[in-house]
Amino acid sequence: MIVGSIKEDINLEKRVSITPETTKNIIALGLNVSLEKNYAVHLGIEDKQYEENGAKFYSSSKEVINNSNLVLKVNCPADGDIKALKEKTILVGIFNPSNNQDKLKEVLKKNINIFSLELLPRISRAQSMDVLSSQSNLAGYRAVIESIYEFEKAIPMMMTAAGTVPAAKVLVIGAGVAGLQAIATAKRLGAVVSATDVRAASKEQVESLGGKFLMVEQEENLETASGYAKEASEEFKKKQADLLKEAMIKNDIVICTALIPGRPAPRILNEELVKLMRPGSIIYDLAAEQGGNSAYSEVDKINIINGIKIIGIKNLMNKLPSTASSLYAKNLFSFVRNLYSKEKKEFNINLEDEIISKTLIKE
Secondary structure (H helix, E strand, O other), X not given: OXXXXXXXOOOOOOOOOOOHHHHHHHHHXXXXXXXXXXXXXXXXXXXXXXXXXOOEEEOOHHHHHHOOOEEEOOOOOOHHHHHHOOOOOEEEEOOOOOOOHHHHHHHHOOOOEEEEHHHOOOOHHHHHHOHHHHHHHHHHHXXXXXXXXXXXXXXXXXXXXXXXXXXOEEEEEOOOHHHHHHHHHHHHOOOEEEEEOOOOOHHHHHHHOXXXXXXXXXXXXXXXXXXOEOOOOHHHHHHHHHHHHHHHHHOOEEEEOOOOOOOOOOOXXXXXXXXXXXXXXXXXXXXXXXXXXXXXXXXXXXEXXXXXXXXXXXXXXXXXXXXXXXXXXXXXXXXXXXXXXXXOOEEOOOOOOHHHHHHEOOO
């Protein structure tokens, strides 16, 4: 049985699905690995590093696909690659089904099993496969670094003979994986950090990292059974806006990380709230691709409103693709290991396994 992977369009996606390390791990399961020539040279990884660990190379994506039983990807395959997919192939990646319905329907017509790993259940057995957590962790870290670069002022408090430089104030909206990493990173760099989230359970996590938790008093439960945030009511949104008014005046950098799986991003900062910030302040919107948490945010643009920079980002992982690829490839390997039966020497699509049933895309 052969596990294959082809090159992504590096103008859009710099991550890879297999690293030399996971090549070795996949082969240790009793599988073979096929890759497209010059698979990861853009990351400084030569083909020979893969070959030393047992991978075989083909000159085109079509050849890789034709010789693979299971294909690992980051994003949806291109139209030409969909045509090359043969019946009963298994396709694994992050396919964003709500945004790629038509493309995935074309793949399903070919009797191909598609697994989209952002649909993984939040259970302990799936943690090593959790692509959302591994990539969001990096996104939270990088969002702080990018914001500080654009802020153009010192972050920690500095006491000098010439006077004292006050610490920058950072507000993180959304205390999921990305938000918590943003809090930890900003705190390590010396900022005064506060955070808000619709889930009351986030309070303890935020405070454990040294942040101040800003909370709307509420009776409604805004957390799903799987631990994600729910869409808030209009009454809650009004209370949240009132809470944020004071926070927007006080803070220098706001990092927005609030997302609801499979839904457009909730709009948390309206035009009025944005304009409360001081000129020179930063809003960094990690949710821009899903519609944005902030007014004025656009994908891959920096919009300046009243001297405030509102930064939208499409694929933040392209800013640190080597680290992102390393974690993503390990997530994929864990999924492949769960899917492959060593005894039967075949991929076993066991729908009684929650990990497999929840990630399998059906028509």
